[in-house]
Amino acid sequence: MTITGEIKSKVDKLWTTFWNNGISNPLSVIEQISYLLFIKRLDDLELLKEKKKARGLGERDNDPIFPEHKQRSRWSQFKNLSDAEEMLAIVRDEAFPFIKTLGTTGGGNAYTRHMKDAVFLIASPALLANVVTQIDSIPMEDRDTKGDLYEYMLSKLTTAGTNGQFRTPRHIIRMMVELMEPKAREIICDPACGTGGFLVAAAEYLQELEDSDGNKVLNAPGNREHFNKEMFHGFDFDGTMLRIGSMNLMLHGIEDPSIEARDSLSEDYADLKEAFTLILANPPFKGSVEKSTIAKDLTKVISTTKTELLFLPLFLRLLKNGGQAAVIVPDGVLFGSSKRMSEK
Structure with a gap:
């Protein structure tokens, strides 16, 4: 992490x-910070296109992010308002509903597609004005700063542990990724992706990876497009985690990952097989799931409702032939009362 004190x-x-x-x-x-960062990011993208057009470097924009009647929803338009009440009304009643609609037409990106159940909680005009001023003062011009800044915010979940949402330490994630040595055409999945830490670490590894001539491998023909649109897949059934994970990936330079709402152990998704070349995961190994909802092919491998056992045959089902996985499991799976799973 490179952000300054x-x-x-x-x-x-x-x-x-x-x-x-x-x-x-x-x-x-x-x-709440993510919503505001996203509104700011959309405006930054629009401002960049407008600057290019003004210099004669860009084509005419026939599909602006903010149409004419939505100009008040732009960060650069409302951030300097002296009337905090007016700012709140614009953000709460115009800008926030606007970003929620971006993912409802089949378009948008991974983040906007999970905005349906999002709720804007900032009710105080003074709080919003204060927060907007603070966010605007944080330099986020380059990808590394934006990504590290968001990771720093997510690190607060580690100590908070709210609702059982603990995160895998970053140094453990990095070690697992480095051991796997992902390649430029991998298809990577985390079937319990949470905040997206494993996918982000794989992305960071690949962004720095060079070939034998010292060239970035992602600059080779087709690799960048694969990286942005086909490489990264994450599943979770928690709407908040889907939005936070999508934002984390986006701020780390991944344009449109496939982050989907699903219960990976469910029979509803039992048809997903041999789809990925690499699995990176630290699934929620606690408690049990309702037996009637578990994919039947998983319970054929081992008759149990314990998640720490069910995820193992899931990983095997999801991997392509020759695929590899780096996953965290409780020690009991290999050495304790559940050792029978490792002997199968």
């Missing part, structure tokens, strides 16, 4: 601002 201090101050104004659930804080 100054930026960390700004993020900490932003976090404290939410807590002091009654929004104390860490997941809720990250979600």
Whole structure:
């Protein structure tokens, strides 16, 4: 993580601002910040296109992100408003509903497609004005800063542990990715992706990977497009995690990953087989699932309702021939009362 102490201090101050104004659930804080970051990102993209057009470097934009009647929803339009009440009305009643509709027409990206159940919790004009000013003061011009900044916010979930949402330590994730040495045409899946940490680490590894001549492998023909649209797949059934994970990937330079709402162990998705070359995962190994909902092919391998056992045959089913996996399992699966699974 490369962000400076100054930026960390700004993020900490932003976090404290939410807590002091009654929004104390860490997941809720990250979600509210994510909405505003996304609105800002859309405006940044629009401003970039407008600058290119002004310099004669860009074609006429026949499909702007913000149509004429939505110009008030742009970050650059509302951020300097002196009337906090007006700012809240615009963001809550115009900008936020606008980004929710972006994913309802079959278009949009992984983030907007999971916005259906999103809720804007900022009810105080003063809080919104304060937060907008703080976010606008954080430098986020390059991908590395944006990604590291978001990762720093997500690190607060590790200590908070709200709703059981603990994250795998980044150094463990990086070690697993480095052991797997992913290639430029991998098809990678995390079937319990949460905040997307494993997929992000694989992306960071590949963004730095060079061939024998010292050239970035992603610059080879077709590799960048595969990276942006076909390489990364994540599943989760928690809407908040789907949005946070999608935002995390987007801020790390992955344009349109496939992040889907699904219960990976369910019979509803039992037809997904031999689809991926690499699986990276730390699934939720606790408790049991309802037996009637479990995919029948999984219970044929082992008759159980325990997730720590069911995910193992799932990994095998999802992998292509010759595929590989790096996954975290409880020690009991290999060495304890559940050792029979390792002997199968």
